[in-house]
Amino acid sequence: MIKTPEKIELFTADGVPLKLSLARVQRRSKMVAFLMVSPLLLFMVFAFLVPIADMLLLSVDNSIVERILPKTVKSIKYWDPHDDKLPDEAVFAAMVEDIKKAKKAREHTKIGTRLNYESSGFASLFRKAGRKVKKINEPPYKKALIKSDKRWGDIQTWRVIKQFSSGYTGGYYLAAFDLKRDFADGSVSSLPEEDSIYLKLFLRTILLSTTITFLTLIIGFPLSYMLAKVPTRISNILIIFVLLPFWTSLLVRTTSWIALLQQEGVINDFLILVGIINEDGRLAMIHNATGTVVAMTHILLPFMILPLFSVMKTIPKSYVRAAISLGAHPWIAFWKIYFPNTAPGIGAGSILVFILAIGYYITPALVGGSSGTFISNRIAYHMSSSLNWGLGSAIGVILLLFVVLLFLLYDKIVGINNMKLG
Amino acid sequence: MYEGESMKTFVRVITISVVMTMASFLGQALAATELVVVSWGGAYTASQQNAYHAPYMKKNPGIKIINDDSAGSAVAKLRAMKQAGNTTWDLVDAVASDAMRLCDEGLVDEIDHNSALANGADGSTATEDFGDFIVSPCFVPQIVYSTAFGYRKDKVSRPMTSVCDVFDLKTFPGKRSLEKKPINNMEWALICDGVSPSKVYDVLGTDAGQKRALAKLDTIKSNVVWWTAGAQTPQLLADGEVVVGSTYNGRLFKAIEVDKQPIAMLWDWQVFDLDGWVVPSGTKNKAEVMKYLRFATDTQRLADQAKWISYGPTRASSAPLVGNHADLGIPMAPHMPTDPNNAKTTLLYNYEFWADNRDEIDQTFNAWLAK
Missing domain, CATH: 3.40.190.10 (Periplasmic binding protein-like II)
Structure with a gap:
């Protein structure tokens, strides 16, 4: 056994321990490096992380009820929604007072909008109450409020308010999974078939995105192979054709597919001309899932070709030559030697296309009809039309988690280091 | 020689840019209040430009009206602007249901129709003239x-x-x-x-x-x-x-x-x-916008808009003034949705x-x- 030598401390010329001196230099260069990336870091934090965190919060935030109806929320705590009795006078008094205050701040309709997401009718209930409460000035508040609108005498109204009185809610997530909580006993059950939509759309989005990814791979692989094989002079020109769609507006590309695929469109006309189909048999290729798949495969194709091409470019030609010279059939040489080497490109391209596909909403909205729309179309609807930002955020978070999960799965099976984005 | 030449060019470039910068500052100081009016774009914005914006800017050289075509996403955008605390729009064209929601959320200002808007050409007050079309206290009706x-x-x-x-x-x-x-x-x-x-x-x-x-x-x-x-x-x-x-x-x-x-x-x-105007709460040009709004929703202006698009004016007093299409020359009344022949059911x-x-x-x- 060799005896480990005594620890010898080394010094630089000016007598500072070498370790310390080295650490100083390294710290300085680390600082410089950090300063150089700090603009990017700041940008990432404010343009990416903060909005995502905000979205996460939005999907569970329910503080609006407590903010606008503070007294009601406090007094309704002592009411048991299982009881088949209306809350007592104190709760009604608190409600009248809260609405009066909210009316002054023009906020009584906000709470109506919020609760209307959970149960239809709250929007008009609170709008009407805002007009009527100024006449209710003395007890009994219960009787007066019910007289102003009989829905205040419905126990269900109060159960909804009670259930959504806490500062946070899981309600948006339940809704995003087609579930609902019973207002009386709090049990969770799934929505009836004719009202459930989100799970179906999640499934369809994943299914169609997988199809699109697969199609871009089938079309993109031979194309990239050819690009990598031909002389650079020609491949440069061909690459321009691949990039050309990037320079065209997304809407123009989508609209041209409508002109091509519609029933009175170019392709149907051509098929009739050559006699493959007759006038009554015009194919429906757009305003359905087929339209979405065709248009999106075209739009996302470059995202598959570019990583594939860059990987294929780096595979030495000698590999396949060596295999053939050792007696392998050219097909075997391709399959056993060349193809495995393209795996990083396939992985990168597929992940890229798939992630882009599940977030698409303009193209599906224009060419998807009713069977080719995606979950992102519902997110867009809740963000810009229904203004139910909570539900929109919840769906967004679920989609985000799904992508992260997929990424981790990919890392586990293929390895993230093995991915080459170009 | 070459050096001197390039020096001269350099000085000239600097002078020109300084002068231009000063001019643009001066220009900004003189110019004009810019009003950002949000509408639907296309033929609809064009009809508003012809009937309201152009005559108003002619009468008031100090005002410049900028068209923004994002009315389709106005509700979501106004909400986001309010949350960010920076309202950059001055006037928004919205369908009645959106106007009511915006009013509900306190994103647009309530308007006292009788004092803020012109009386009808027949002498009626604004509330009488618009009648039931005032579906929200924040809403100034424009077209049916x-x-x-x-x-x-x-x-x-x-x-x-x-x-x-x-x-x-x-x-x-x-x-x-x-x-x-x-x-x-x-x-x-x-x-x-x-x-x-x-x-x-x-x-x-x-x-x-x-x-x-x-x-x-x-x-x-x-x-x-x-x-x-x-x-x-x-x-x-x-x-x-x-x-x-x-x-x-x-x-x-x-x-x-x-x-x-x-x-x-x-x-x-x-x-x-119905479609009409709402004033975002927090606009920086409130006084100017209200002046514009009074002009753009008077009897003649509402009747004028029908020269460019087949939507009916919301003022009762405007209906008799609806004339011919500005380019086609055909009478517009039979194309109005409110025409008795079209409005049977x-x-x-x-x-x-x-x-x-x-x-x-x-x-x-x-x-x-x-x-």
Whole structure:
């Protein structure tokens, strides 16, 4: 056994321990490096992380009820929604007072909008109450409020308010999974078939995105192979054709597919001309899932070709030559030697296309009809039309988690280091 | 020599840029208050530019009106602006239901119609002149438009006269285009399923009524192309992709009279809706905007807008002043949705009903679509 030598401390010329001196230099260069990336870091934090965190919060935030109806929320705590009795006078008094205050701040309709997401009718209930409460000035508040609108005498109204009185809610997530909580006993059950939509759309989005990814791979692989094989002079020109769609507006590309695929469109006309189909048999290729798949495969194709091409470019030609010279059939040489080497490109391209596909909403909205729309179309609807930002955020978070999960799965099976984005 | 030359050029460039910068600062100081007016773009914004903006800027050289075409996403954007604490819009064109929501959320200011707006040409007060069209305290009505059907004259065996012809696949085979939302479609389905028009919303408010409407829509579902933008139906009609389709009447007017397409109107049970102005709360030019608003919504201006687009003025006093189309020279009155010949059977968008039931029925409707 060799005896480990005594620890010898080394010094630089000016007598500072070498370790310390080295650490100083390294710290300085680390600082410089950090300063150089700090603009990017700041940008990432404010343009990416903060909005995502905000979205996460939005999907569970329910503080609006407590903010606008503070007294009601406090007094309704002592009411048991299982009881088949209306809350007592104190709760009604608190409600009248809260609405009066909210009316002054023009906020009584906000709470109506919020609760209307959970149960239809709250929007008009609170709008009407805002007009009527100024006449209710003395007890009994219960009787007066019910007289102003009989829905205040419905126990269900109060159960909804009670259930959504806490500062946070899981309600948006339940809704995003087609579930609902019973207002009386709090049990969770799934929505009836004719009202459930989100799970179906999640499934369809994943299914169609997988199809699109697969199609871009089938079309993109031979194309990239050819690009990598031909002389650079020609491949440069061909690459321009691949990039050309990037320079065209997304809407123009989508609209041209409508002109091509519609029933009175170019392709149907051509098929009739050559006699493959007759006038009554015009194919429906757009305003359905087929339209979405065709248009999106075209739009996302470059995202598959570019990583594939860059990987294929780096595979030495000698590999396949060596295999053939050792007696392998050219097909075997391709399959056993060349193809495995393209795996990083396939992985990168597929992940890229798939992630882009599940977030698409303009193209599906224009060419998807009713069977080719995606979950992102519902997110867009809740963000810009229904203004139910909570539900929109919840769906967004679920989609985000799904992508992260997929990424981790990919890392586990293929390895993230093995991915080459170009 | 060369050095000196380039030095001279350099000095010249610097001088020019300094002068230009100063000029632009000066220009900004002199210019003008810019008012950002948000509207729908296309022919609609053009009609507002011709009828309101251009004459106003001519009268008030100190005002510059900038058009912004994002009215389609105005509600969401105003909400985001309010949250960010920076409202950059001065006036927004919104449909009545959105105006009510914006008012509900406190994103737009309430307006005292009688003091803020001009009296009618006949001397009536603004509230009398606009009448029931003032559906929200924040809303200044501008036009009445309708969602109605247009059909291909050359592709039907006889002219379509009833909205129920849309549901009649036997007499009128081919595709139809309908808007991808429950509003209007559910009403038409119930009327054609035999519900008395006065009872439509009572029925639609129940689960059974919604099922009934969807069952009626089911009979044509496989023949429907769903549209999301108003321009789609005229295009689909022009391409021969559909034989009949719903859209805003102004779009159909353009397809028929300007583009000379073989399309005819089916006015039966057209649904009236209102469009008008709202003032975002927090606008930095409130005083200027209110002056503009008084001008742009007076009797003559509202009547003028109809020279460029076939939407009806909301002031009673404007109706007699509606004249001819500015370019085509044809009388506009017969193309107005409110013309007695066109308005024999009409519905008015039920704001209260849809404010309450939109979330729920939309979910049911989309679940039905996805089936």
